[in-house]
Amino acid sequence: MTDAQRVTAESARVDWFGMLARFAPLIFLIALMIIFAVLEPRFMSSINLFNVMRQVSITGLLAIGMTFVILTAGIDLSVGSLLAFAGLVAAAVAKGGMQDRFTIGEGAIGWGWELAALAAIAVGVCGGLLQGLAITKLKVPPFVVTLGGMSVFRGAALLFAAGGPISGFQPDFTWWGQGKIGPVPVPVIIFLVAALLAHIALRYMRYGRQVYAVGGNPEAARLSGLNVNWVICSVYVIMGFFAGLGAFVLSARLNSAEAVAGTGYELTVIASVVIGGTSLFGGAGTIFGTVIGSILIGVLLNGLVLMNVSSYIQQIIIGVIIVLAVAFDTFAKSRRRKA
Amino acid sequence: MTDPQPLLKMTGIAKSFPGVKALDGVDLEVAPAEIHALLGENGAGKSTLLKILAGAQSPDRGTIQFDGQTVTLGSPQDSQKLGIVTIYQEFTLAPDMTIAENVFIGREPGPRFFINWPKMEAETLKLIRRIGLERSPMTLVRDLSVAEQQMVEIARALSMQSRVIIMDEPTSALSSAEVEKLFRIVRQLKSEGISIIFVTHRLEEVIEICDRLTVLRDGRNVGAGKVSETTIDGIIRLMVGREVNALYAHREAGEVGPVALAVEGLTRLRTAHDPHATELKDVSLHVRRGEILGIAGLVGAGRTEMARAIFGADPFDSGRVLIDGEPVEIHSPRDAIRRGIGLVPEDRKQQALFLAQAIRTNLSIAALDRIGRFGLFVDERKERDMVEEYRQLLNIRMASGDQAVGNLSGGNQQKVVLARWLALRPKVLIVDEPTRGIDIGAKVEVHNLLFEMAKTGIAVIAISSELPEVLAVADRIVTMREGRVTGETMRADATQEKLMTMMTLSAASRAA
Secondary structure (H helix, E strand, O other): OOHHHHHHHHHHOOOHHHHHHHHHHHHHHHHHHHHHHHHOHHHHOHHHHHHHHHHHHHHHHHHHHHHHHHHOOOOOOOHHHHHHHHHHHHHHHHHOOOOOOOOOOOOOOOOHHHHHHHHHHHHHHHHHHHHHHHHHHOOOOHHHHHHHHHHHHHHHHHHHHOOOOEEOOOHHHHHHHHOEEOOEEHHHHHHHHHHHHHHHHHHHEHHHHHHHHHHHOHHHHHHOOOOHHHHHHHHHHHHHHHHHHHHHHHHHHHOEEOOOOOOOHHHHHHHHHHHOOOOOOOOOOOHHHHHHHHHHHHHHHHHHHHOOOOHHHHHHHHHHHHHHHHHHHHHHHHHHHHO | OOOOOOOEEEEEEEEEEOOEEEEEEEEEEEOOOOEEEEEOOOOOOHHHHHHHHOOOOOOOEEEEEEOOEEEOOOOHHHHHHHOEEEEOOOOOOOOOOEHHHHHOOOOOOOOOOOOOHHHHHHHHHHHHHHOOOOOOOOOEHHHOOHHHHHHHHHHHHHHOOOOEEEEEOOOOOOOHHHHHHHHHHHHHHHHOOOEEEEEOOOHHHHHHHOOEEEEEEOOEEEEEEEHHHOOHHHHHHHHHOOOHHHOOOOOOOOOOOOEEEEEEEEEEOOEOOEOOOOOEEEEEEEEEOOOEEEEEOOOOOOHHHHHHHHOOOOOOOEEEEEEOOEEEOOOOHHHHHHOOEEEEOOOHHHHHOOOOOEHHHHHHHHHHHHHEEOOOEEOHHHHHHHHHHHHHHHOOOOOOOOOEHHHOOHHHHHHHHHHHHHOOOOOEEEEEOOOOOOOHHHHHHHHHHHHHHHHOOOEEEEEOOOHHHHHHHOOEEEEEEOOEEEEEEEHHHOOHHHHHHHHHOOHHHHHO
């Protein structure tokens, strides 16, 4: 067969398996929702569904940032700790210092939600930048740098909080976590808008091309004139930005910030990204997949709670699902390679 | 004289993949103690046939007889048990383990879970001395040259009591002295009664060492017979199914302009950090606009290292690079690209392509400036137009720009890499082994592209290990040896023999 013939033969053939692999997370999500809807009538109520989405929105924000990181074949284990630290800083700003940390009402006017949000994002971005620099300048693998970061930021949060939470904010602050626009919770809107912007950045911007290129083949990216270190550093900054934003929304939702916030988030967040089809080897994945992956985990946890499954068993299920998602991805890839 | 009973006989082998018929009724007969060449362009079906022999894939149809018995090769273990061992082009050695461990990996001598180290060492020593590898069995594979690593692979094959050893492009990474040594080993194995299946693109080697040959084209047999009864031209005709004179066309030497790129005294020395690096010693050369400068040299001569140093991919210790007569500072490929230099690296898959990604994004990655919108965005319509422009210009055979580049043939992949650089409209384009691993038809197309580029005023530096290729494409040829420039000649005055002399002998010994 000549090349030309082979090309036509290939394009004529519909790759059903490839289609299935691509939409597997969405199909799985729909199937899961049908199962829960049948088993538990409360599941499909609009109150419950918005509740699920509101829970998803925090880890979903982090998962958007994590998608950038994993697309470059990196990983960030420090997200939960960085979120806790940023949340405390935001809370302190919102309260105008630490002296009124528990006061609710008149005593705690503080410095406004705008500065609080800015502070949370600044802490996140700085944390991400530090880690990005350690990865690119000191040439320490991302796994190790962010494992260290996980401990450093958690320690910083505990130190900053000095043992207790900071709680009781102004209503214009808590609106960002508890408010609604129409029937839709504000965090859900933030999450979806952020997802849309991230999608545009990855799909339509030059920056996105560079992220995929660096993740797909760093040497080829360098020889194509890309500033590989800059790109790698930038994805940790983006991750930090989302950790800060997530911290702000979480503090607003809980009307409180504490040093143990976000513990174990790295698992949920990485799981969301991986279940959404982003390859841990870099270079392949989409924000759409990550959004689906995040919702899938949220729906799963919510459904299990409604069915009174213990939280310990939920952890086991999440762990198994991560491994299965990667196994499926590897299987799909090897099939494609053989074809 | 009648042929002896064949050791291996494959009959009517067929294998299809979704959309592609890789093998369509192929026969292969290998006699005992025979060196058998398996030839064909890329995509002819050689690799699939080898995988079937190695037990890595099962044929859809056909029979395999070994030693007169019909056999099923369902797994690599089945093949190994019969004594069929494959040495792949990319070695399968563990670099941080010793020669002995690599030779006996998975089959270590010793009781149950334990390894009898003295025995393993002694047996390895016997094996590697038999093929002339003068190293201790306890040497780490990392510390061996490529040729020595290949000998470890051969020793491993021998340790498995092989009766057929399949060598896939065994000479592609070797210098000519090393090739001679390999051939001595191969002849020795033959004299010990072992059959060799020899896969190569270098047809001179077939004539030199092989007894019989089988030629595949598009998954079918197109020829088989004694090597002594054929010629290189005859083999090429079988492989490509077209006349040879299309191969390696020369071009009319065009008008050349002023010097576009000059390199003066480029030097790069080994460091303790990288003791195996190839050095560059006082390399000076230049290339003019519209000229193709060929660089010839054996493996390890410093050709690739020079290209990478000019391009900013590797640092150098001293010397300078001038563009249009102006000295320029180049510290990274980014700097080089900004100055109008492009590099098509020698290893397409490792260094140039994003295999899982679309042809479109592969082509445009270096030229996003040209298809930008508001500086930050990619204008996909412009990008598709660009892909279409270069698809026509370079005759890239593809279904659509959204196809993954990894699904293209080697030749078309290389055209995508060339298009990436053409899209940048470079002043100087360095191509390192531009036709490595691509079939003969695509080679001619790539050569013609180089001619077209030179015609538009690009200064081209073409590095190649194949002398006929250097002689075909270059207007002027510089030879290198051990990191130094050893000579320069116009194409009109050059012959393969003359170039080989310049590449292998130092200036002093040539003068003497």
